[in-house]
Amino acid sequence: MSVQNTLKGFRVTFRHLLKRPETIGYPEKKTPVFPRFRGRHRLWSFDNGLEKCVGCSLCVAACPADCIRVVAEENTPDNRVSAGERYARIYEINMSRCIFCGYCEIACPFDAITLEHEYELSEYDRGALVYTKDMLLAEHPKKVPLREDGSAASG
């Protein structure tokens, strides 16, 4: 009786031995995220190099975590940074505070900030989690693949 029962139990185990594993070999392999996944922020520029952000601080007003700091300044003919009258001299996001709600993206009247798909943001130093404007304007070094529409949850 007992041998039979033991074999019965192992049947499940052996069946799964023959299947492909459900887990993914992170970090060598990464789970693709959904298109509307909200990850690391990105600031955008126009093709001519001017920043889309005009430093209006609406993202600051919308942010429930109070993690954005914007200090604006006026564009001058010698130093034209954005397309509007003003530009963000300082644009900082404190990633350790951010809750990735995406309100900044919704508030932005110029589509200057979006939440991208990168989620590998851990650092050894808290200070490094305050992202400056230059960091946000550049692409995140660690790309995460985007899930294609209709594909399965695991890949």
Add this chain to the structure above:
Amino acid sequence: MPDYAPVDLTGTDLVEFELNGRTVKAPAGTMLVDACAANGVEVPIFCYEPRLGDPLGACRQCLVSVEGIPGLTTACSTPVAAEMMVDTVSEEVREAQDGILELLLENHPLDCPVCDKGGECPLQDRTFRFGPGESRMVEPKRHFPKPLKLSPQIALDRERCISCYRCVRFSQDVSEDGNLTMSERGGRSEITTFTGDSYNGRFTGNVIDLCPVGALTSIPYRFTSRPWDIQNTPSVCASCSVGCNTELTLREGEIKRVQGRDEPNWQVEEGWLCNVGRWGYGADQAPQRLRQPILRDGGETRECSLEEAVAAAGLVLAHEAHTTVLLGGDVTVEEAFIAKELAAGPLPDAQVGSAGVVGAALGPLRALPAAQLGDIDGADLVVVVGGDPANQHPVAELRLRKARRAGARIVLVGPRAQELESLGESIRTAPGNLAEGLTSAVAQIATVKRPLVVWDELDLDAEPDAAVVLATALGDNAAASQLELTSEVNGAGLRALGVAPHSRLVDQDLGGVLAVRANPGAGPGGDAWNRALDSGGPIVVIASHHSELTERATVVIPCSSHFEHEGVLVTAGQRAQRLRPGAAGPEQSAPGWEILIALSHRLGVALEYRSPRSAFAAATASAPALSGLDYDTLGDLGAEIATSPASDVNGAGAPRAHDGEGLPLVTGRSVFGGPEAHLSEGLVVTATGEEAVLHPAEAARLNVADANLITLNSPNGECTVRLRLDPGAPEGAVFAVRGVPGGTVESLLAPDRAPVNVTVNTA
């Protein structure tokens, strides 16, 4: 800015009228917008502004229907009458208001994200509450190059202007400079000056507060913060003794803006500010600001920590046989009180004196009923004795102009030519003849119902006999009142605390010196003070900015400016008002009261005040004039202190004698050339300088030429200054502007401000 005028619903002259179907009350003659607001119904407005005089009806936003008036009528220009039937919410009214808003927005750019007004914009707010929700306009909007510099401090964005005429009305009807106007018509309308020049004046900044859109914005504030980034703190301006109520805008530890309050103090400034009050905050960030305590030991100068500096100050003062405490004219009541307590106990054998206490013989005049600036509105005769309100107490000028518009007669009596002379009768008096010159004014005071005398402390201090004449005349008219324009912002507060003038100390051995916001070497009798300081002991300076005194002091302790600490100032009209801290100030600085308390600990007799509030409570207990006041009763708007009882009139029978040879010297100060104006980045372009003014005939007699440097010599000192010839200046006197940083005019004066004669030579 106050949208609607305050309405008193408790009076006796109320009429009943029907508002949206319910019966309400308002005083007869109140404008409908105000009556509606007082009864809880908001009628949208843009051009209406209760302080700009008669309503204009330019924006048409306040259309309401009144039964019996065909069509719709503007609520801002329709007075309430009994049994009026008003509807502000009917379909017809809503459609009209929506239509007007749609038209106003036709050319208004949607650049709210880059506009400084965005977030605190009446146009945004009212579009949100009243507007149609969407526009049918598909045509392109008008475009102008932007921004233009309307003045060095004001940016003009013509695209955003909705032609409400508020700024034009301010310029024409309030400051009466008549500079601004609307040129072109229709969609091409634009605000400009008549001449096309920069809009310069003493009060130009108010148009920024008035503008209901972002067409006029402040250049120093431009793009520095958004309304949700800032904290606003109500405070008081300490640039002159008017004591205008201000609102400080703080962002990230720094003052970014000063503006008039939304709920103005109708007794003081009505929400107006002069340009120095508005942009003078820049002086806090100037390079001259003290940011680090300094110790001078022998020939060695080094920076140190705050604790070390206070310890050193205690050490050097405790070793002196006797000490002198010098208070500036702008120390707060708390600082002065704690300094007095220090002198009474911990400091060895100390005497206290302040430059802010002037006019010992003016007691009888001060004992008469004190008026507030707001009381000028109800007066039928305003006599301005001495002074130069336009330059020395700027916002008082606006109140005088308003009184004139309301029908009051203005009489100006004084020794100098001034810009307000066109307001009414002007009587120029030769120095020493003020009492004589008052004859006509005194006769008028006796015949009118509500006379008010606005008098300048320093000019009457020089001629106390005129004060006696005035006091007698005012005493005879029970409805008469007087308003003292003190020379220093807290002069009245120092007097209430019983602080003595510092001039009596100059001839004595000073011993160790503790100077709190004081710089006697740059004031009257500067040379005598410098000699006294040279022969005295070590100097400890508590100051917010570098000065001649901080350059020679043994210990320099940086203290907060008036934007950074808490305290009480007693300003014109004996009004005690609270300063509140907006910014934190440099890291190595502390509020003056705190430094003085720390010093008392170092001196071994600790004063037990833990906050300005408790120091003020102790001060009110010790000074009868301040009794009954505390921080809560002062609140946001301040309160009058008790009038001091009349003191002896001895020695007030004649003007004080002029010392020296040559022509009598008449000095005046200009707020617009004072330290704030010169240190603040936004104001320095318009700051005025030191100058001497002579009548051309007098200059010809003295053989000096226009625009040349001249040397003035008095028994007290010498000064070299540029000469300006002005046919408007009276003959027989030399006029000079003092109070300019680095200027030397004040060294001509005696330490007690006794009048002097000067000789004039080409330098």
